Amino acid sequence: MEENALEFLFAGFAVFWAGLFIYLVLLQIRLRDIQQEVATLEERLTESENTDISYGEAINTSESTADSTTPNELSKRDTTTNASSRDA
Amino acid sequence: MAMLVGAVLAAPREVVEGDVQRLMYLHVPSATIGTYFSFLITAVASAIFLMSRDIRWDAVARAAATVGVLFTIFTLATGAIWGKPIWGVYWSWDARLTSTLVLLLIYTAYLLARSVAGPNDEQAARYTAIFALVGFLDIPLIHFSVDWWRTLHPQRIIFNTRPAVPNEMLFVLLVAFLAITFLMLWLIALRSDSEQLAQRTDRMRMYLDQRGNS
Numbered sequence: 001m002e003e004n005a006l007e008f009l010f011a012g013f014a015v016f017w018a019g020l021f022i023y024l025v026l027l028q029i030r031l032r033d034i035q036q037e038v039a040t041l042e043e044r045l046t047e048s049e050n051t052d053i054s055y056g057e058a059i060n061t062s063e064s065t066a067d068s069t070t071p072n073e074l075s076k077r078d079t080t081t082n083a084s085s086r087d088a
Numbered sequence: 089m090a091m092l093v094g095a096v097l098a099a100p101r102e103v104v105e106g107d108v109q110r111l112m113y114l115h116v117p118s119a120t121i122g123t124y125f126s127f128l129i130t131a132v133a134s135a136i137f138l139m140s141r142d143i144r145w146d147a148v149a150r151a152a153a154t155v156g157v158l159f160t161i162f163t164l165a166t167g168a169i170w171g172k173p174i175w176g177v178y179w180s181w182d183a184r185l186t187s188t189l190v191l192l193l194i195y196t197a198y199l200l201a202r203s204v205a206g207p208n209d210e211q212a213a214r215y216t217a218i219f220a221l222v223g224f225l226d227i228p229l230i231h232f233s234v235d236w237w238r239t240l241h242p243q244r245i246i247f248n249t250r251p252a253v254p255n256e257m258l259f260v261l262l263v264a265f266l267a268i269t270f271l272m273l274w275l276i277a278l279r280s281d282s283e284q285l286a287q288r289t290d291r292m293r294m295y296l297d298q299r300g301n302s
Contacts (some may be wrong), residue, residue: 005105005106005107005108005173006107006108008108008111008169008170008172008173009107009108009110009111011169012108012111012114012115012165012166012169012170013111013114015162015165015166015169016114016118016162016165016166019158019161019162019165020158020271023158023275027278027279027282030282031282031285034282034285034286034289037289037293038285038289038292041289041292041293041296044296045296048296048299048300
């Protein structure tokens, strides 16, 4: 057994804190990307010329679609589209 | 922070292993709470998703799996660093270490497979939920590996009817368990929120795409 193992103790705690810090930074980057996407979608919605419903209604429609049917129809349709495009 | 202060200052020095034994206050809670309980949450959320088909439970399962993978890496890393001065090697292919590495690979594969599909892809969520449930079977194998096989890793000293450590160490270990529990739950909640936000954004994008096409 090595006599002075303090550097190993320091290394163990350093790995833990550094890993935690890196994970939180990566999570922050992911959240920022999602927020940017939300902003882009907001822009698309407000700039849509053919819009006949408000942004709030669109959000509610999207959420109620997701909540009332499980799984939501949109993802089902997406899966079906992917499957059919693969078959084609 | 309380865990760090407790481990470095409050806990007594172990006479045989010396100061490096203080890594126990990080390694054992990371393995038991951080790893086992995160993957337990993944398995439970996956089971609920399979029964309810509510895609939000898939987000919870993914969040817990991500945090579980993080803590498994911490467990393996701190174990290797602890092992070097005590065993003379960073790694040994014994049952406990190998089965923990297998667990890491299983849930890394789960996260990779799930990330290939979209956040609202129900079919991918269903398959990976089954995979997560099967993967959870590795945890009892890890826990009892030191009893079933001859290993370099020591036997269980904490989770016995009579823990083989003094009360001062047990108290600091209890603080460390609490700290890791709160950290794990906070990380899962953060990740789960971001996953659910990604699901809502994806639904919104699909909605706008369909409106644009119609």
